[in-house]
Amino acid sequence: xxxxxxxLRTMKTGKNFSLTAVLSIIGLALGxxxxxxxxxxxxxxxxxxxxTVIDIYGDINLVKNISxxxxxxxxxxxxxxxxxxxxxxxxFLNSSAIVVQKGKMSAVFVQxxxxxxxxxxxxxxxxxxxxxxxxSAESIDQEHSSIWIGRRLAEQFGFKQGDTLNLVVPIDSxxxxxxxxxxxxxxxxVMSFGRYDYDLRYLITDVExxxxxxxxxxxxxxxxxxxxxxxxxxDFALKLNQDELSGDYxxxxxxxxxxxxxxxxxxxxxxxFFVLLIIIIVACFNVSSTxxxxxxxxxxxxxxxxxxxxxxxxxxKIFIYQGLIIGFMGYISGVILGGLCCYMFIYAQENLNVxxxxxxxxxxxVITFDVVDILAVGFASMFICFLATLIPAIKGGKLTPxxxxxxx
Amino acid sequence: MSNEFLISAKxxxxxxxxxxxxxxxxxxxxxxxxxxxxxxxxxxxxxxxxTLLHILGTLDTPSAGNVYFKGENLFSKNDExxxxxxxxxxxxxxxxxxxxxEFNALxxxxxxxxxxxxxxxxxxxxxxxxxxxxxLSDRATHYPTELSGGEKQRIAIARALMQSPDIILAxxxxxxxxxxxxxxxxxxxxxxxxxxxxxxxxxxHDQKFASSFPKTLHMKDGVWN
Numbered sequence: 209x210x211x212x213x214x215x216l217r218t219m220k221t222g223k224n225f226s227l228t229a230v231l232s233i234i235g236l237a238l239g240x241x242x243x244x245x246x247x248x249x250x251x252x253x254x255x256x257x258x259x260t261v262i263d264i265y266g267d268i269n270l271v272k273n274i275s276x277x278x279x280x281x282x283x284x285x286x287x288x289x290x291x292x293x294x295x296x297x298x299x300f301l302n303s304s305a306i307v308v309q310k311g312k313m314s315a316v317f318v319q320x321x322x323x324x325x326x327x328x329x330x331x332x333x334x335x336x337x338x339x340x341x342x343x344s345a346e347s348i349d350q351e352h353s354s355i356w357i358g359r360r361l362a363e364q365f366g367f368k369q370g371d372t373l374n375l376v377v378p379i380d381s382x383x384x385x386x387x388x389x390x391x392x393x394x395x396x397x398v399m400s401f402g403r404y405d406y407d408l409r410y411l412i413t414d415v416e417x418x419x420x421x422x423x424x425x426x427x428x429x430x431x432x433x434x435x436x437x438x439x440x441x442x443d444f445a446l447k448l449n450q451d452e453l454s455g456d457y458x459x460x461x462x463x464x465x466x467x468x469x470x471x472x473x474x475x476x477x478x479x480x481f482f483v484l485l486i487i488i489i490v491a492c493f494n495v496s497s498t499x500x501x502x503x504x505x506x507x508x509x510x511x512x513x514x515x516x517x518x519x520x521x522x523x524x525k526i527f528i529y530q531g532l533i534i535g536f537m538g539y540i541s542g543v544i545l546g547g548l549c550c551y552m553f554i555y556a557q558e559n560l561n562v563x564x565x566x567x568x569x570x571x572x573x574v575i576t577f578d579v580v581d582i583l584a585v586g587f588a589s590m591f592i593c594f595l596a597t598l599i600p601a602i603k604g605g606k607l608t609p610x611x612x613x614x615x616x
Numbered sequence: 617m618s619n620e621f622l623i624s625a626k627x628x629x630x631x632x633x634x635x636x637x638x639x640x641x642x643x644x645x646x647x648x649x650x651x652x653x654x655x656x657x658x659x660x661x662x663x664x665x666x667t668l669l670h671i672l673g674t675l676d677t678p679s680a681g682n683v684y685f686k687g688e689n690l691f692s693k694n695d696e697x698x699x700x701x702x703x704x705x706x707x708x709x710x711x712x713x714x715x716x717x718e719f720n721a722l723x724x725x726x727x728x729x730x731x732x733x734x735x736x737x738x739x740x741x742x743x744x745x746x747x748x749x750x751x752l753s754d755r756a757t758h759y760p761t762e763l764s765g766g767e768k769q770r771i772a773i774a775r776a777l778m779q780s781p782d783i784i785l786a787x788x789x790x791x792x793x794x795x796x797x798x799x800x801x802x803x804x805x806x807x808x809x810x811x812x813x814x815x816x817x818x819x820x821h822d823q824k825f826a827s828s829f830p831k832t833l834h835m836k837d838g839v840w841n
Contacts, residue, residue: 210730217718512714515675516728516775517703519696609675613710 211522215529218506228501229530232494233538239487240542240589245549246484247581250477255576257469258438260402261462263331264410266298266432267441268448269465270457274428282431286452293444295434296328301415302430303422306376308390309365316361318375318411320418321432329434332356332399332412339369339397342412353417355393358407362398371395375411377422391421402572431457438462481584488589492596495534499527499600503607510604511612524605531597535590542589543582550575621648621684622815623672623783628681630667630838641667642678643838651782652813654806656826659835665819666787668835672817673706673785674698703732707776711788713768715760721771722747722756728778739778746774750804766797773804784808786818790825802828 219229270282283291301320306313323343327333332342342356355373367373373393378386393413401407418424435444441461448459463470503510510523554575556562625647632639641664649655659665670676672683674690683690685705693701702708707728715724722743729739747753750770760768769789776784786805790798802825809816818829826832834841 210733218716220718508714509716511675512710512716513727513731514699515673515702515706515708517699517701517731519699521696610670613670613675613714 211525212529215526216533218509218526219502219530219533226498226502228498229534232491232498232534233541235491235494236488236535236538236589236593237541237545239484239491240539240585241545241549242487243481243484243585243589244543244546244582245553246480247477247585248546248550248575248577249553249573250473250480251578251581252573252576254470254473254477256402256572256574257466257473258462259574260406261465262438263335264401264406265462265465266329267435267438267462268431268433268445269460269462270297270431270433270448270453271460272428272430272457273455282453282457285454285456286448290444290447290452293435293437293440295436296325297431297433298322298325298329299415299429299431300326301418301422301424301428303377303418303424305411305422307361307365307411308374308376309367312365314361314364315409316375316411317409318355318377318413318418318422320413320415323414326432329432335399335401337398337400339395342397342399343414353391353393353413353421354396355411355413356397356399357395358410359398359400360404360407361409361411362395364408367395367398369395369397375421379423389421389423393417481588485588485592488592491538492535492589492592495531495538495593496596496600498534499531499597500603502530503527503600503604506604507607507612509612510607511609514607514609514612520605523607524601527601527604528594528597531593531601532590535593538593539586539589543586547577550577620650622651622653622686623817624648624684625668625672626682626684628668628671628678628683630664630671630676631679641838642671644681645838645840647672647833649783649815649817651815652809653831654809654814654816654829655818656829656832657817657819657835658821658823658826658832659819659841660821663835664838665835669785669787669817669819673708674702675708703728704779705782707779707781707784709769709772709776709784709786709789711791713760713765713772713792715768715771715775717760720757720759721752721763724760724771725774725778727775732779743774743778746777747771750774765793766800769793769797769801770804773801773808777808780812781814783815783817786816788820789818790820790822798822798825 219225225233283297299322303318305316305318307316321330321343326343336342337359339356355375357367357373361367371394373395374390375393376388376390379389380386399407399412401410435441442463445459445461445464448457453459513523553562557572625645628642628645629640630642632641645668647668657665657668667676671678674683677691685701690698690701716727719727722740725743725746726736726739729742730736744753744756747756750773752767752770755763755767755771763771769792789805790801793801805816805818806828808814820826
């Protein structure tokens with residue numbers, strides 16, 4: 209601790225750090241801030257995308273093989289071990305349809321959910337922008353079928369809560385192949401599904417209404433499943449497909465729904481980490497030159513310390529500590545600066561249209577600070593800083609007392 | 617090597633190279649100093665007296681020859697042991713005091729003990745006692761820039777005494793002081809030598825200063841004159 213104290217004190221001119229040390233800290237802080245912002249944005253992007261998908265699709269999406277006519281429930285097919293990992297499941301039906309309203313029309317995708325179990329699996333309630341929560345007891349209209357629509361579709365057609373929406377589905381007819389069938393639904397709420405394409409195309413209703421309207425049978429049921437740990441969904445889906453479902457169903461995890469995007473963002477995060485590390489490396493050259501200046505400026509002090517019994521090893525230690533102090537202060541300042549930038553981004557996101565939802569797929573980025581990311585940035589920058597201290601430290605250690613006195 | 621002497625130098629030579637030109641500063645110097653002896657080495661500028669003092673203090677290595685402390689060859693020690701030796705047995709006083717500017721007077725005095733691993737609490741009383749002996753109790757929290765030349769040199773003497781060393785090595789201790797302050801420092805040296813039975817080796821070019829010492833050696837062009 210004594211040498212740490214000595215390092216700290218000899219870095220200062222009076223009560224403040226020397227200007228060269230301050231400049232090094234600023235350089236490092238800017239590099240760290242860049243890394244922190246990049247890591248936070250990418251982690252937030254992945255996190256928001258994951259939440260969006262899980263809120264709507266659940267952890268596992270189970271689609272029935274249409275060539276299989278068995279009525280056996282999927283739960284009967286899977287082993288008790290896997291059953292234990294399942295928190296809840298809910299059946300669903302899908303159908304393509306067309307919204308037809310006042311001369312305008314748009315192709316959409318209608319999903320029917322079981323009103324009794326859906327809220328145990330999906331988090332549709334949190335996606336409501338306006339109107340009644342999906343599938344709450346009061347939202348189910350016995351006389352008219354209730355429907356919830358994405359907010360982009362609502363904007364496109366000018367739908368509000370309580371409006372009537374005309375939906376047309378193609379019905380398989382033995383006479384002339386397909387015939388259109390129309391039904392009026394009551395718009396119960398407007399949803400923000402979190403993704404631009406979902407908000408434009410998705411409609412949700414209760415499974416019975418869709419079944420009778422689109423003339424679908426029980427055989428078309430798929431399931432949405434919630435498991436204990438969402439991060440294990442890919443392994444869980446793989447196990448189901450390989451060992452359990454024997455071809456009756458096909459399971460896909462939330463990750464596989466946007467597999468390319470998730471994989472690309474994961475790679476991007478790693479690549480950006482190492483690319484931005486170059487900024488830290490450049491900043492650490494500053495640290496190195498600051499320490500060189502310290503070594504040159506303290507030739508006499510090094511000589512005096514050696515005359516009082518400080519070993520070369522401890523002189524090295526002093527300069528390594530000085531580099532690490534600069535590194536740590538730069539890191540902390542960078543984390544604070546990066547954090548401020550992230551909060552400014554949150555403010556800009558809420559008040560200005562900074563995120564183009566058509567390009568980035570997401571409506572809004574939920575900023576998440578991942579401790580592992582912040583610590584990884586810290587570890588990397590401190591390690592580079594440590595390497596940057598070595599050459600000046602070795603030079604300081606090698607200085608003989610006589611050279612120090614003669615230099616003066 | 618007999619250990620009847622506290623410190624001995626045997627056939628010390630030191631050369632510096634300026635390009636290819638060899639400059640021989642010390643030419644086979646022998647020196648024996650006993651415990652409690654106060655020795656003054658007198659010589660003009662460039663005589664080699666400071667170089668000899670630095671070699672005796674292991675701050676520099678000789679080109680040839682050896683230095684013995686209580687019969688033990690000092691230059692056979694490694695860096696760590698030499699550093700420990702300097703810390704425990706030697707106290708240096710330089711012409712330009714060489715106090716550490718970032719530390720106050722008390723912290724400067726405590727420095728050798730802190731380097732030895734003693735905590736601040738344990739060495740503070742000793743440092744304050746030395747400060748009092750130097751008549752500078754009211755300067756404890758003053759930084760070197762806030763002290764006069766004479767005060768700085770007295771702080772440097774207190775620092776050299778902190779570890780109760782066997783030998784005090786002083787390089788032109790009054791060279792940077794006016795005559796009144798120079799007399800104060802000289803009297804302090806002789807008083808310390810008498811009271812503490814310290815071994816003192818001082819180099820100076822000041823004949824008047826040297827005349828107060830019981831033993832004086834003259835050096836010229838790297839040899840005893």
